[in-house]
Amino acid sequence: MKMESQPNQLQIRFVTKQDRYSVPDNPFAVPSSIVVKELNALLRSLIDESPGQRIAAEFDFIAGGELVVRPLGDHLARLGVSAESVVDVEYLERRPPPEALDCLIHDDWVSSVDVCRRAIVTGCYDNTAHLWTTTGEHKCSVSGHSGPIKAVVWAGEKFVTGSHDETCMVWEWDTEENTVRCTDICRGHTQSVECLSVSPDGGRFASGGWDKFLKIWPLDDDGESGRKKARGSSATKAPRVTLKGHKECVTGVCWIDDVQIATCSMDHTIRIWDAEMNSSVREIGSAKSFLGVDFSPSSGLLATGAADRLVRLYDPRSGEGQVVKVTLSSHTAWVPSVKWSAGRDTLLVSGSYDRSVKMWDLRSPTVPLYEMEGHEEKVLCTDWSLPDLIVSGSADNTLRVFRV
Template identity: 35%
Template sequence: MDTANPTPAKGDVQVQVRFRTRQTQYAVTDTAILVPAKLRRYGLSEIINHLLDSTKPVPFNFLIDGKFLQTSLNSYLESNGLSTENVLDIEYVEATLPPTQAATYEHDEWISSVAGHPVAPLVLTGSYDSLSRVWDRSGNLKAVLKGHDGPVKSVAWIPLEEATGSKHRLLTGGQDFKLFGWEYTNDVEGATTRIAYNCVGHTGSVDAIAVHRSGSTFATASYDGSVLLWSTDPTDVEEVEEPRKRRKVQGDNAASIGSIPVKRAIKRLAGHVGAVSAVTYEKTTDVKATLYTGGWDHSVRGWDVESSSNTSTMNCEKVILDMDHSDLSGLLVSGHTDNLIRLWDPRVKEGLVVKLKLASHSNWVSSVACSPTSAYAFASSSYDSTVKVWDIRSSTPLYTLSGGDAEKDEKVFAVDWVGKYIYSGGEDKQLRTFACEV
């Protein structure tokens, strides 16, 4: 029987499959076995568990040709025009449990940006009340960073060698064109913060910060269309004696600002026409790591940092709101105003650089974050008040998490994925934490 003429007794159709896995602890026999074609993921999972003789059933996901099996085998064969006489190669991986919401941390105002500390159990949020906050994972507000005059639009941790210690450094950029480098110390008596330097150079709101994996340099993107490169070295500053007059408005934290050393940018990367809204480093410790920026001129540009030259320009049709690079897959993930997530392969020099377009969000994709552990997974947040977890092997999102009240159109502005946690923040004024095993 062939696929063109499916047999009436559909349930009885059997198909030869060969199972394989990369997770050696779950390896089964290599020989092809006949299974009913009507089986779906659950049935196949049962077969694997049966073959494994495991006492406690382990859920599995199944991949055929690098794509998740989301239907029955039969309909997969039909949709792909395959014969049931073929031997199907099915790869299986242990299914992860859906992310669970771990905790929510209340804020006073909308959260514009979220950054999880890569090592320490700390989360940094920037908010529209011009404050940045440091939280630990148990929900304690460790520190409130006052310095900005306008909403904080971007925050980032600087990974340090001695990151496990109590001293951390972080960056905040605001809509008031300011960019501060902070020093965060968590002592026994409590956490203290101090503005290490004030980065002067931007003439627009600082919308995105990317820190090099080595922690030596960072790049910022601004609405004024400029991308600036900075050194993280706190000693590389100009001392300014006189505090700015405007600071008096803040009153209470005027003392903490005092005289702030001013830092100047190392390099200025000019090329974008219009606002730059996304910036990300290639995630290697290599000094020559490429910097990618995306902006309102609908282009993704790759920069050679050393020569500060624009090495590649990739265009699409829509504004890029956020971008992230996955070191494991080498792909760039970007969120757009046409509700799509685009996956770019920056290594491709010719032809189609947009490898994949993922559509599921019903509004602008405000932020994306790649999984630090999986080459396939990433998370995205959108103005449709959802956070979605994707696997690029599947055209539909794996999980959809609530990032706000959809009834009230609460937008999610930021998402970050650090370790096993996904952090999101938005209009609902809550920092949401999701534990994710993917």
């Protein structure tokens, strides 16, 4: 029987993509003041009525394309969704909160981190990089730079470090002998190197720094840009390309694909570069300095952290109209680091000078899903390259590891 909507009531229909929790799609009349806890109670009672079903799961709810975090009537009104007809409310099993796994102690600020299945590499203000297993075992320290390491990135079996000493270094790690060798010293920047990113094809890496330049370097051993001093020693390499356009420090860089590169800068702009044409093809402005950028191949969005305490998501393909697709607000200080989740196109993590690390879902722009606590000083870097691990580095000399 169709239920009549009463004053201060809504008609809703539960829908889900998780078949094991499916319920009949009959509409229900609920108070407009119903909150997530009460929606959970109603949904579990419906599931429990199904033969053989008894669950303890908690659920999140999506209406109007966003996660419900306030009374449902207020949520729909904020989004401009009409309550005159039946409202579909999608439900999905709630993700458990991240679990603190480890705290890896360094001798100075942890400025940068990158994770792969092999290991975690961290960059430190004491001029060293460190290799760790994903279970927290310290494997070795890497010396060679004469200034603080500001950026690190894995490049297949190698990794790259960028430093305040104006150089990038490419390293090989022999896991059997647990030894690290510098294969290439990349010279060309005239001030501190602040950010690094490896191309999707693995053949190049990009760097940006305080000299305002974006530089592209080879990772292969074709000899075009480098010169071997002796067999087994390091090569000195020059950049293949130097791109000029930013007016202040280049604070973040990421490859969009094998041709396009995105950079962000303290000059309040994001630039999109064409690595074949060797030119800037687009500029996106803002009112404040950008501090970090990351690209999601699955959603096609750029995430940025900025000095105005906001995380913004941009569509670099957008021609006319609104380029900022989503604004995430909760941090209370600069946001130097944003990283998309590996394989989950609606999730990302941000780290801030307010000492917090926050997990976000694009469908909940006003409230983070979770806040990961523990750092005692400003957060400088984050990474979510493995689906089940979030890591964050801080000026408290620690790298914290969370299981997701």
